[in-house]
Amino acid sequence: xxxxxxxxxxxxxxxxxxxxxxxxxxxxxxxxxxxxxxxxxxxxxxxxxxxxxxxxxxxxxxxxxxxxxxxxxxxxxxxxxxxxxxxxxxxxxxxxxxxxxxxxxxxxxxxxxxxxxxxxxxxxxxxxxxxxxxxxxxxxxxxxxxxxxxxxxxxxxxxxxxxxxxxxxxxxxxxxxxxxxxxxxxxxxxxxxxxxxxxxxxxxxxxxxxxxxxxxxxxxxxxxxxxxxxxxxxxxxxxxxxxxxxxxxxxx
Amino acid sequence: xxxxxxxxxxxxxxxxxxxxxxxxxxxxxxxxxxxxxxxxxxxxxxxxxxxxxxxxxxxxxxxxxxxxxxxxxxxxxxxxxxxxxxxxxxxxxxxxxxxxxxxxxxxxxxxxxxxxxxxxxxxxxxxxxxxxxxxxxxxxxxxxxxxxxxxxxxxxxxxxxxxxxxxxxxxxxxxxxxxxxxxxxxxxxxxxxxxxxxxxxxxxxxxxxxxxxxxxxxxxxxxxxxxxxxxxxxxxxxxxxxxxxxxxxxx
Numbered sequence: 001x002x003x004x005x006x007x008x009x010x011x012x013x014x015x016x017x018x019x020x021x022x023x024x025x026x027x028x029x030x031x032x033x034x035x036x037x038x039x040x041x042x043x044x045x046x047x048x049x050x051x052x053x054x055x056x057x058x059x060x061x062x063x064x065x066x067x068x069x070x071x072x073x074x075x076x077x078x079x080x081x082x083x084x085x086x087x088x089x090x091x092x093x094x095x096x097x098x099x100x101x102x103x104x105x106x107x108x109x110x111x112x113x114x115x116x117x118x119x120x121x122x123x124x125x126x127x128x129x130x131x132x133x134x135x136x137x138x139x140x141x142x143x144x145x146x147x148x149x150x151x152x153x154x155x156x157x158x159x160x161x162x163x164x165x166x167x168x169x170x171x172x173x174x175x176x177x178x179x180x181x182x183x184x185x186x187x188x189x190x191x192x193x194x195x196x197x198x199x200x201x202x203x204x205x206x207x208x209x210x211x212x213x214x215x216x217x218x219x220x221x222x223x224x225x226x227x228x229x230x231x232x233x234x235x236x237x238x239x240x241x242x243x244x245x246x247x248x249x250x251x252x
Numbered sequence: 253x254x255x256x257x258x259x260x261x262x263x264x265x266x267x268x269x270x271x272x273x274x275x276x277x278x279x280x281x282x283x284x285x286x287x288x289x290x291x292x293x294x295x296x297x298x299x300x301x302x303x304x305x306x307x308x309x310x311x312x313x314x315x316x317x318x319x320x321x322x323x324x325x326x327x328x329x330x331x332x333x334x335x336x337x338x339x340x341x342x343x344x345x346x347x348x349x350x351x352x353x354x355x356x357x358x359x360x361x362x363x364x365x366x367x368x369x370x371x372x373x374x375x376x377x378x379x380x381x382x383x384x385x386x387x388x389x390x391x392x393x394x395x396x397x398x399x400x401x402x403x404x405x406x407x408x409x410x411x412x413x414x415x416x417x418x419x420x421x422x423x424x425x426x427x428x429x430x431x432x433x434x435x436x437x438x439x440x441x442x443x444x445x446x447x448x449x450x451x452x453x454x455x456x457x458x459x460x461x462x463x464x465x466x467x468x469x470x471x472x473x474x475x476x477x478x479x480x481x482x483x484x485x486x487x488x489x490x491x492x493x494x495x496x497x498x499x500x501x502x503x
Contacts, residue, residue: 013344013345017344017345017347018352020349021349021353037364037367037368038368096268098265098268101488104488105439105484106481106484107443107481108443109443109447110481117289188357191357195359195360196359196447199359206360207359210360211363213363214366217367219367223364225360230360237355
């Protein structure tokens with residue numbers, strides 16, 4: 001509404017909102033309104049700044065980030081290739097579309113424990129991240145490819161271009177904004193996927209830290225691990241939103 | 253006749269699912285995995301079909317939690333968005349905060365909720381409700397924000413108050429958006445319910461999963477994976493059908 005119309009006011013409101021959350025979280029912790037499980041934010045921050053705490057968070061955060069990044073790369077490559085294949089071979093298309101709906105609803109937790117026994121404890125977070133990303137990217141890319149105006153496609157066909165030429169000259173450039181849309185959704189999905197994989201007995205990572213801190217009632221550690229996971233997810237999202245803006249300006 | 257034909261054609265288009273089963277079988281056989289590492293599809297499907305009665309209580313629990321969470325989270329999110337929308341200052345302050353809280357990964361949220369609410373059913377339900385809350389809130393708010401200025405003007409000229417704008421105009425803009433949020437969160441609700449059950453619950457598919465894994469009953473574990481996928485897909489398809497109906501009715 002009016003707040004959104006004035007960017008200065010909107011920014012001010014945003015900062016106010018963030019402050020409100022921080023103060024509220026601190027007060028709830030201070031007065032133990034939610035019991036001992038909700039520590040004051042200052043305690044959490046104090047834990048993060050201790051050398052032991054920051055070392056632990058940094059090491060495990062890096063493990064999760066690496067798994068998520070590798071998974072992101074793998075998932076994106078496979079999904080884009082699959083969506084392009086469905087486009088070039090039209091016979092595959094209805095099947096692939098139906099499959100995309102199933103993949104979209106697939107609960108990744110269903111695979112995690114099964115992957116532990118086959119892919120191994122180390123690789124499972126990366127594989128789960130790749131799967132989560134792959135599902136999201138496949139769905140956005142199929143809809144991105146389908147979004148090509150029939151007239152453009154007809155012109156190229158009449159001029160005698162093959163399906164592959166149409167893919168390279170028309171459908172791929174048209175799908176660039178969808179690609180970046182998919183990436184903004186994929187970045188948090190990769191972090192989530194990696195942490196799900198780590199829940200099921202990975203040797204390192206934020207997911208492991210979260211579960212063990214919960215079981216051992218280490219509240220500052222639990223909260224700071226959650227903060228780091230959120231920060232990673234949010235940072236990845238913001239970075240890809242910037243890419244998306246550039247892409248929309250160039251190809252949109 | 254044409255109906256039967258189109259139904260058959262629909263079935264043929266499910267070939268990727270068949271391919272997954274074939275690939276699964278080939279993968280197990282080629283790697284020489286024993287059934288304690290990865291069972292072949294046939295025993296798993298047999299376990300699901302024969303032992304369906306044993307699966308049923310777990311399925312209904314997970315499905316119930318997911319649906320209640322989806323419904324509750326959506327309603328609370330809608331109500332919160334309406335309250336926030338009625339004040340520009342409140343909307344400006346709350347929306348960025350909601351966007352930040354929304355990006356907390358479920359895996360980080362569930363252990364915290366488990367500790368605050370306590371292990372068990374309330375924690376499972378709270379996790380699911382909370383996870384469905386934020387998308388509903390954000391989508392409703394963006395729907396309400398899309399009411400054109402001319403609409404506001406018309407109501408003001410005709411002497412309508414804010415409540416009338418909401419009831420006669422806002423709902424039309426917000427409900428399609430709200431249904432998008434239901435479709436998007438439906439599979440997430442199932443995932444969240446299962447993750448919470450896996451971590452602490454004594455009930456539900458997530459619990460059955462961890463149980464069968466610790467007894468090395470791999471057929472059951474893979475069976476749960478299969479059943480959970482089916483449940484999630486059906487919840488998603490149901491949400492999508494609901495979305496199409498509601499959007500067709502409203503617009």
